Every structure is written in structure tokens, then in C-alpha cells.
Amino acid sequence: MENIKEVSISVRALIEFILRSGDIDIGRIGTNKTLEGIKGHKKVQKMRKEKATPLLMTEYESEVTLKHKEEYKEFIFRIEGRVDGIIKEKGKNIVIEEIKTTSRDLNLIKENKLHLAQAKCYAYIYSIQNKLNEIDIKITYFNLDTEKMKFIDKSFFIDELEIFFKDLIKRYYVWVHNGEKLRKERNESIKKTNFPFENYRDGQRKLAVCVYNTIAHNKNIFIQAPTGIGKTISTIFPSVKAMGEEKASKLFYLTAKTVTREFVMEAFNNMIKDGLKFKVVSITAKDKICFKEETNCNGKDCEYAKGHFDRVNEAIFNIINNEYLITEDVIKKYALKYKVCPFELVLDLSLWCDCVVCDYNYVFDPKVYLRRYFGENNKENFIFLVDEAHNLVHRSRNMYSSSINKKSFLQAKKKISDKKVKKALNKINSYFIGIRKLCSVGNYYIQKEAPKDLYIYINKLILELEIFLNKNQSKVVEEIVELYFDCLHFVRIYELYNSEYITYAKKNNDEVVLTLYSVDTSQLLKDTIKKSVSTIFFSATLSPVKYFRKILGGSEEDYILKLPSPFPKDNKCVLISNNISTKYKDREKSYERICDYIKTVCKNKKGNYMVFFPSYKYMNDVYSIYKDRYNDKIMIQSSSMSEESRRGFLDEFIPHTKETNIGFCVLGGVFSEGIDLKNDRMIGTIIVGVGLPKICLENDIVREYFEEKYNKGFEYAYMYPGMTKVLQAAGRVIRSEKDRGVIVLIDERFDNYFYKGLIPEEWKPISRVRNIEDINSKLNEFWNKFNR
Structure with missing residues (x-):
């Protein structure tokens, strides 16, 4: 036995x-x-x-x-x-x-x-x-x-x-026996797997050991580790070792951005090349991996959906016995061979893999989370590696919130003749008319209680729509199906509603949008974290770390680790211009001086620079003035860049360039985190403003909630999220031991006691500059010491 x-x-x-x-x-x-x-x-x-x-x-x-x-x-x-x-x-x-x-x-x-x-x-x-x-x-x-x-x-x-x-x-x-054979091969290979680099960076070994011990003791940990320390491999490697000792059954590497998933797959690929037998699958969003121009998942409209379940198990068995690193290209190759849906294939395949690399949504979002793993009765020993964990604060509020609007119900009413559906729609429309009247002051309305009457009306509509849609499948328009699923999501979120939620409505002319807003998602995140044997939260900007531990569902029992930068302090020059205000009311007066500061920094040494602004408008306004005054080569971020455009933007940042290239970007955008421009591909960043989120109803609701709960409303709603974006953007400069660069912070608030307390210790000493002469002097001193 x-x-x-x-x-x-x-x-x-x-x-x-x-x-x-x-x-x-x-x-x-x-x-x-x-x-x-x-x-x-x-x-x-x-x-x-x-x-x-x-x-x-x-x-x-x-x-x-x-x-x-x-x-x-x-x-x-x-x-x-x-x-x-x-x-x-x-x-x-x-x-x-x-x-x-x-x-x-x-x-x-x-x-x-x-x-x-x-x-x-x-x-x-x-x-x-x-x-x-x-x-x-x-x-x-x-x-x-x-x-x-x-x-x-x-x-x-x-x-x-x-x-x-x-x-x-x-x-x-047959499947279990095959899986057991692969598991034994995996564990034998893990025993022989060494750290994939010749040496650990300073602090990197400590990070890996702490992750391993956290998993071994079934705990959670919040790690603030500086940019460039090698967090990806330092969390993956000990997790793999723990799985080889049967301390967990599956690893989920969770990310916020596609580019991060590429780094993760590369890290696994390096270990697999060295002999690790570990099945890793990356989940790509349905609309991206689908072969068809329009995503219609049924046998009538899609040849890959037709007969999919007759062939998919054979495809899975073939993949798990012939592949280790299962990328989007690998999935598409097998999906074409077996004529199956690539998205459904990758979801099923993930059951037989050792690691699933995916977006946060697939674990935390009640709308799309992987029910095959995280259903009520599922009991498995999972490890969650939550990369760039600071992103989960805002993302989780979106995941656990739901909005519906009056207009969508009115449009549905015009397209449906069914009397029972119309009656249900009329009830909801009448409810919205009542809400619209409540929005007379300030065009919004807020209440702490859940909208129970609306919940009842929507449930009735869902039932009537199910009957209608099943009777009229060939005649149904997309908007009706979309409304049906929006209503289902609303019901799901309503059933999560508790004292950490606020209901608010916004009015714009006749349109009314009602939102069940999850202000504090900590308990909801905690409920998901409990489904893991261990959750590892890590980021370069998990500061203040106790704030993140609290707001991301942690507890006092969870570990905290803060690591210093492994790179020489002399390789970095940090300057604060504390005599320019970038507050909204002062922005127009700041444009010309900011242009002069950018020019001064970038002409001091030729190379690649990024300038980060708090908004697209601010960026575009400064850009208009700058291009009229100077002839520098400038790339500018747009609000709707394709993945190809983003790659093209970054390709301009070539190492050891003989000219000056400047990228104008937005704080918190795609270029402010998750990109790795080593080897002189970026030698400086200029950050305009303290990154505060825009003042809006949602952020003010967050402020009031946490002011009442912790007496830290402004910090939770504005200061901490803003400075997180600043620290992330600054982290693009020093990525390796050989990198050297400057960070210039432009805003008088950077000299404020509370903001200074959020600046990392490794940035010190910091110099204050008040004019062009100061900047020139400090930068000459910094760059000259490398020319001696």
C-alpha cells in the first residue's frame, strides 16, 4: 500500500x-x-x-x-x-x-x-x-x-x-497515470536544478530564501524589493523548489501586464533549457488568441468550436507529453492541428501544467476567474506569486465593482417586443428615473445601502431574458446578449455587497450610470488568498509596505520583507526641483520652465531619456512648447497605442547612442513600469508632479471611506497611489550593476515631509536644485566622475 x-x-x-x-x-x-x-x-x-x-x-x-x-x-x-x-x-x-x-x-x-x-x-x-x-x-x-x-x-x-x-x-x-509519471520526472529534475545565474545579487539570495520559507510555513509575505534585484527569478526558483518537495501542487504567476508575462516565460525557458522538466502555460486573452475576426463561440459560426470537445482531449494529451514552455504560438499550432478553440484549449490544458502564468483576473475577478480551480469545493495547494502587487489595489476595485446604465435598458426596450421582457425593463427604467431625480445636486448621488429593489428587478429581467433568448437564438442582437451578461455580473457583485461597498449614481443629461463600488477590497482579496497555501506579494514600490499589507487583504501574521538596492549609490544622481508647482491651478505657469529643465538635463549628456507627466493634457501642452523651442528628437506616448507601436517606441532607445532621444510619457502608463532598458538604453528620467490621481467622485469616495476608517483618507486615495507611480517611473533608470543615470523630480511637494518619507533610502543623498545653473553644476559633477 x-x-x-x-x-x-x-x-x-x-x-x-x-x-x-x-x-x-x-x-x-x-x-x-x-x-x-x-x-x-x-x-x-x-x-x-x-x-x-x-x-x-x-x-x-x-x-x-x-x-x-x-x-x-x-x-x-x-x-x-x-x-x-x-x-x-x-x-x-x-x-x-x-x-x-x-x-x-x-x-x-x-x-x-x-x-x-x-x-x-x-x-x-x-x-x-x-x-x-x-x-x-x-x-x-x-x-x-x-x-x-x-x-x-x-x-x-x-x-x-x-x-x-x-x-x-x-x-x-490513463490521464492520472501519465500525470504521475510527469510529476516524478519533474521532481527529479527539480532536485538537479540550480539557480540559473552564476552569482546572486546582493539581497537576491535573501529574497529567494524568504520566499521558500514562506511557502514551507504556509504563510503569506509582502516584499518590497528594489528595481533590478531580480524579483522574477528570485520568486520563481524557490517556488519551483518547494513544489519539487510536494509543498504545493501548482504555481500561479500573476501579472498586470503582457510584457511582464514575457519576462516570466523567458525565466522559465532558461531553467528548462538547463534540464528542468516543468510544464508552464501562459494564458492569453480570448480576443487576442482567437483565430476568427469576430469571436462567436458556437459550432455554427466557428469551425474551431464545431466538434471541439470531440478532439480537445487528444490535443491536450499530445501537448503535455511533448511541450514544456507552452506559449501563445504553441497553443495556436496545436489548435490548428486538431481544429479546436485555442482559448478553451489553453484553459483545459492549464489543469495539467505545473505553472499557470496569467493576468490577475483569472484568480481574483469574480467575472472571469478560473472556476475549475477556485470554485467553492476546490481544495488544492496553490502558490500565488503576485508580481507588481501595487497594481492590484486599483485593479481589484474594478474587479469587484459593477456598473449599469439607464441607456442600455432603454435601447433593449426598443429592440424587444416580448411583453414580459418589456415589463421587466419598464420597472428598471422607472427605478432609474427615480435615481436621476436624486442626482439633482452635483449630478451624482451616493448611498451606503445596496439597491435592493433594483436587484429584484434585474433578477426578474434575467429570468425573462433567458426565456426570450433561448426562444429567439437566431434573431438575437448582440446588445441584448451583452445586457444579459452585464445584468448577471451586477447580480454577482450585489451578492458580495457589504459594509466595504458604496452605491453611487452619476447623471449626464438624461443618462444615469449606477455603480456598486468596492471601496475596500481587502476582505474579498483575503477570501481568495485563503485558497492558496502561500501568497507572495512583491514589487519595487510596495511602500509603505504596511499600507499595502492592509489594503491587499493581508494580516498582522503575514511576513514583511524590505530589501535595499544591490547597486552602488554612486551610479545614481537624484535631483529635486522644489521651486516649481505642478498643481492643477499652476500648470500653465510651469510649462516653459519645465521645457528649460528638460533641455538642460538632456543636453548635459547625450543618451536616452524619458519624461513622465501626470496626464496626457499636461504632456501634450509641454510637448507643443518644447518642439517649438528645441530641435530634439522626441517620441510621444499616445492614449491608444497598439502593442506594435509600443515596441516601436521602445526600439528607439538603443544602447550607447550618439544622439539624444527623449520619450514623453504618462505616469502610471505602459512605459512607467514593467520595461527593462538596460545597458545605457536609458540614462535619465524626469518626473513632473507627484502623480496624484485625478480628483473625481470615485477617489473622493475612497478618501472619505478611509478617513473615517483609519484617519488617512488623503494618503489612501491620493498620496500613496501617486507616489507609487513616481517610484515606478524612476525605477526605469538603474536596472543593472553597470547602469548609471539621473532622476529629476519636479514639484515643490517632493520637499514636503510626508512625500519625502516615501522616497527610498537608496536614493539618498538627494540634491535640491532651484535653477538651470544648479542643475548643470550637479549633472556635470555626476557625469564627470565616470570620465576620470
Whole structure:
């Protein structure tokens, strides 16, 4: 028994993986399981219990958990599931009931292979546990609109159920056996894997050791590690080592930007080239990886969706036995070969990989998170590596919030003639008219309570839309389907609503937008973090670190690590111009002096520079003046740059250039973090302003909330997010031991006590400059020492 290994899987997951077939049909509208579907189940169960009286000698049990152990070869399979109902009537066979709620016409519903297979598994487990030779199955379809039911009844002997069940296990064994073989190969290779660089940078070994110990002790950690220390490999390497010792089952490397995922895949590739046998998959967004111009996920409109489930398992098996680094190109190659949907392929494939590299959304966002991993009953030992964790503050507020607008309901009303749908739409429209009246002062309205009436109206609309859409699939317009899913998301977010939420509405003429706004996401993030064995938050700008620990769902028990820069202080020159105000009211007066400062810095030594501004308008205004006064080569960031344009922008920053190139960029934008311009590809950055987010309703709501909670409203809403952007932008300059560069901070507030407290220790000493002569003097002194 020593070599026996246990494998756990739910009945539903087993059935859906082994027996799935046919087309992808994401366009088919299902049931709102969060509310109406649950109500439908309960109605059927209530009816059964009411009929199950002692007088009729009938008993009914609902939501019965069944567990079964099945030994096959070197594995014990633990199978678990929950039966909707068990009907016991004297003199008759026990009945296993599987309830399915639907909004479709019951006459169109035929026997469903997966529904029946699920019930057969429950029937088998129940039969062997209760020594039954024969058992019945009832698949009950409950129409949510009419409350009518359709039944599909079957009877089975234990022998035929046993054949069916053991065949499932036999087929699943092939996958588990293969996975176990790959796991053993992986662990043997991990033992032989060394740190992929000859030497550790200062602080890098400490970082790696702390990450390993955090995982080993099932803890979380918040790490502030300076730019250039090598955070990516220093978190990946110890995580891989911990997995090789079975301290975790899967690694999720979570990022905010595509370019970061490329660095991560490169780090893994280097270790794989050195012999590491580790399956790594990168998840690419659906609209980017899709082969079709329009993403219509159904067999009618897409040849890759048609028959997808007939071929996808073969594709997965081939990939996991032939590839280690599974990039977008690899996925597309196999998707074309097997003619399957590349996005659905990569999601399924991730189940069999050791590491999933993906956006934060796939773990934290309730709209798109990977339910195959993070559902309520999932229990796995995951490691979460949260890169550039400072981004998760703002991103999580978006993830856990939901907005709906009056206009979309009015447009739907014009396109739908169905009376019941229109009635539901009218209720919502009337609600919005009432909200619009409340927005008379300042064009907005705020309340702490959740909008309960609207929630009820929207749930009713969802139910009516499901019926309408399923009846009229060939005639449905995209806007109606989009409204349906927006309503579903609103309901999901409403069900998360607590004291950390605010409801607000904004009015613009006749239009009204209502938002369920998640001001403090810390508890929601904490709930997800609990699904990991260990979560590692890291960033160069996790400062103040206790603020980030608090707001990102950490606790006092979580570790904190702050590391100094490994690079010589003499390689950096930091200047503060503290006699220019970049406050909104003073901006126009600052343009010409800022142009002079930029010119002075950039003419002192030829090379590549970036200038960061707090907004596109500020940047464009300064750019207009600068190009009229000087002939320097300037690239300017636009608000809608394609990935190709971004690469072209960065390609201009060539090393050891003999001319001066200046990039005008926006703080917090794509060029202010996540880019690695080493080897003189950037020798200086000029940062205009302290990066404060714009004053708006949302940020003021955050300010008021945290002022009341911690007496730090301005810091949480404006100061900390602003300085995070400043520190990130400044971090583009020194990326390696050989890099040398200047950082110029332009704003009188940088000399303020509170802002100075957020400036890293390794930036010191900092020089203050008040005019062109000061800047020239300091820069000459700095650059000349490298020419001696």
C-alpha cells in the first residue's frame, strides 16, 4: 500500500472531462444559478418533501453528499459529489434525482448524456454503499418561467452501473497515470536544478530564501524589493523548489501586464533549457488568441468550436507529453492541428501544467476567474506569486465593482417586443428615473445601502431574458446578449455587497450610470488568498509596505520583507526641483520652465531619456512648447497605442547612442513600469508632479471611506497611489550593476515631509536644485566622475 497514491475528483468534473463531446456553444443562454437556479432547485425539493409523508410511506432527502473510494492499479480514486434528491418509497426502488433548472421549452429538451452520466455515478455509489441490486434515476427539468417539469426516468441494475463507473475510472486512469509519471520526472529534475545565474545579487539570495520559507510555513509575505534585484527569478526558483518537495501542487504567476508575462516565460525557458522538466502555460486573452475576426463561440459560426470537445482531449494529451514552455504560438499550432478553440484549449490544458502564468483576473475577478480551480469545493495547494502587487489595489476595485446604465435598458426596450421582457425593463427604467431625480445636486448621488429593489428587478429581467433568448437564438442582437451578461455580473457583485461597498449614481443629461463600488477590497482579496497555501506579494514600490499589507487583504501574521538596492549609490544622481508647482491651478505657469529643465538635463549628456507627466493634457501642452523651442528628437506616448507601436517606441532607445532621444510619457502608463532598458538604453528620467490621481467622485469616495476608517483618507486615495507611480517611473533608470543615470523630480511637494518619507533610502543623498545653473553644476559633477 506504500506506493498507492490518492487522487480526488468530483463526480461532475470526472463526467465533464471524460464524456464531453460536440460543439462549444458559449452563446447558448443558461440559467442564473446564483439566484433563480437555486430557487428552482429548492422549489422542486420542497414539493418532494411535502409529498413525502409517513401516510404515503415516502421519504425524501435533499442535498446528500456521497463519497466513494475506488482502487485501480496504483491509485485510490476519491470520488465525491452531492445528490440533489433521494426518493424512498416503500415497495419501490430508491430513486436518485438530478434536478436541472432551465428557461428552455421543455418539449425541446431531450436526454442529455452528461446529466444522465452524473446521475448514474451517484446511483452506483449509493447502491454499493446500501447494498442495492437495482436503483432508479430521475432527471427532473424544471422550467423557471412556467414552473412545469419534465422527467426522464431510467432503471439500472448494479452490474451495468458498475461497468459504466469502472470504465470511467479506467479512462481517467490513463490521464492520472501519465500525470504521475510527469510529476516524478519533474521532481527529479527539480532536485538537479540550480539557480540559473552564476552569482546572486546582493539581497537576491535573501529574497529567494524568504520566499521558500514562506511557502514551507504556509504563510503569506509582502516584499518590497528594489528595481533590478531580480524579483522574477528570485520568486520563481524557490517556488519551483518547494513544489519539487510536494509543498504545493501548482504555481500561479500573476501579472498586470503582457510584457511582464514575457519576462516570466523567458525565466522559465532558461531553467528548462538547463534540464528542468516543468510544464508552464501562459494564458492569453480570448480576443487576442482567437483565430476568427469576430469571436462567436458556437459550432455554427466557428469551425474551431464545431466538434471541439470531440478532439480537445487528444490535443491536450499530445501537448503535455511533448511541450514544456507552452506559449501563445504553441497553443495556436496545436489548435490548428486538431481544429479546436485555442482559448478553451489553453484553459483545459492549464489543469495539467505545473505553472499557470496569467493576468490577475483569472484568480481574483469574480467575472472571469478560473472556476475549475477556485470554485467553492476546490481544495488544492496553490502558490500565488503576485508580481507588481501595487497594481492590484486599483485593479481589484474594478474587479469587484459593477456598473449599469439607464441607456442600455432603454435601447433593449426598443429592440424587444416580448411583453414580459418589456415589463421587466419598464420597472428598471422607472427605478432609474427615480435615481436621476436624486442626482439633482452635483449630478451624482451616493448611498451606503445596496439597491435592493433594483436587484429584484434585474433578477426578474434575467429570468425573462433567458426565456426570450433561448426562444429567439437566431434573431438575437448582440446588445441584448451583452445586457444579459452585464445584468448577471451586477447580480454577482450585489451578492458580495457589504459594509466595504458604496452605491453611487452619476447623471449626464438624461443618462444615469449606477455603480456598486468596492471601496475596500481587502476582505474579498483575503477570501481568495485563503485558497492558496502561500501568497507572495512583491514589487519595487510596495511602500509603505504596511499600507499595502492592509489594503491587499493581508494580516498582522503575514511576513514583511524590505530589501535595499544591490547597486552602488554612486551610479545614481537624484535631483529635486522644489521651486516649481505642478498643481492643477499652476500648470500653465510651469510649462516653459519645465521645457528649460528638460533641455538642460538632456543636453548635459547625450543618451536616452524619458519624461513622465501626470496626464496626457499636461504632456501634450509641454510637448507643443518644447518642439517649438528645441530641435530634439522626441517620441510621444499616445492614449491608444497598439502593442506594435509600443515596441516601436521602445526600439528607439538603443544602447550607447550618439544622439539624444527623449520619450514623453504618462505616469502610471505602459512605459512607467514593467520595461527593462538596460545597458545605457536609458540614462535619465524626469518626473513632473507627484502623480496624484485625478480628483473625481470615485477617489473622493475612497478618501472619505478611509478617513473615517483609519484617519488617512488623503494618503489612501491620493498620496500613496501617486507616489507609487513616481517610484515606478524612476525605477526605469538603474536596472543593472553597470547602469548609471539621473532622476529629476519636479514639484515643490517632493520637499514636503510626508512625500519625502516615501522616497527610498537608496536614493539618498538627494540634491535640491532651484535653477538651470544648479542643475548643470550637479549633472556635470555626476557625469564627470565616470570620465576620470
